[in-house]
Amino acid sequence: MTSDEEVAPPVPYRPGYELVAEQILQLIAELELRPGDRMPTENELAARMGTSRTVVREAVKILSALGRVRAHKGRGLYVSDDEGMLGSSRWGGFFLPADLDHVYMLFEFRRIQETAASRLAAVNATPVELRAIETAAETCRRGHETGETALFDRGDDDFHLGIATASHNQFLVAAVREARRLQRQTNIIGMSGTLGGHVPGAIEEHAAIHRAICDGDPDAAARAAAVHLDNTLEDYRREIQRRVFGQ
Known part of the structure; x- marks a missing residue:
């Protein structure tokens, strides 16, 4: 090999159950299964995916925790009959957490919701609601400083739901909650539950959104929210590509 030849970067290790969880979601979409439909058995999934039943069972546990699959003892596996606004059949299709096109669409949807929510919050927020948003932002900061991913995630959820x-506007509250539920699926399956490299920037962006809402400036709040969502999407894009494609 000459010095001019490029060496391909090693593909990052991903546990087998994560890969199988993605494959199960792909299979559900390919078979056009709807909420409530019965799925192949664990043995059938293992044979189809060339893996062990143990690995399939771990993948099913992840998908059950995310609300995508239901396991009934003695009856088998079923596509979750999720009546959430985005999870139900009336929205069409299935969200695939490691599919970049789906991630882009989700963030586009979030951008519309959360810029509108931030704009309205700058006009309507009460002192109690402003304190709740500030507390959530500080929880994110503590989670980052201590390396506690769960603490950061809790603060992040509270921050965005607090603004909604x-x-x-209760429709915005419901929409933001459902979109964040799907984003957690991307985080758990596509990013192995870790935080991306944008966390320090996200903390400062949270502060900018909070300041604009406190100042009662709807335009500034909407701009700050848009910047935050755009930067978070870019972080997701880099992380998912690195993990899935080794780029």
């Missing part, structure tokens, strides 16, 4: 609540 402060918008005083």
Whole structure:
């Protein structure tokens, strides 16, 4: 090999159950199974995917925790009959957490929701709601400083839902909650539950959104929310490509 030849970067290791969880979601989509439909058995999934039943069982546990699959003892596996706004059949198709096109669409949807919610929050937020948003932002900061991923995630959820609540629009609250539920699936399956490299920037962006809402500036709040969502999407894109494609 000459010095001019490029060496391909090693493909990052991913546990087998993560890969199988993605494959099961792909299979559900390919078979056009709907909520409530019965799925292949664990043995059938293992044979189809060339893996062990143990690995399939671990993948099913992940998907059950995410609300995508239901396991009934003695009856088999079923596509979750999720009546969530985005998870139900009336929205069409299935969200695949490691599919970049789906991630892009989700963030596009989130951008529309959360810029609107931030704009309304700047007009409607009460002192109690402003304190809740500030507390959530500080929880994110503590999670980052201590390396506690769960603490950061909890603060992040509370921050975005807090802004939606402060918008005083219950449709936005429901939409933000459902979109974040799907984003957690991307985080758990596509990113192995880790935080991306954008976390320090996200903390500062949270602060900028909070300041604009406190100042009662709807335009600034919407701009800050849009910047935050755009930067978070770019972080997801880099992380998923690195993990799935080794890029």
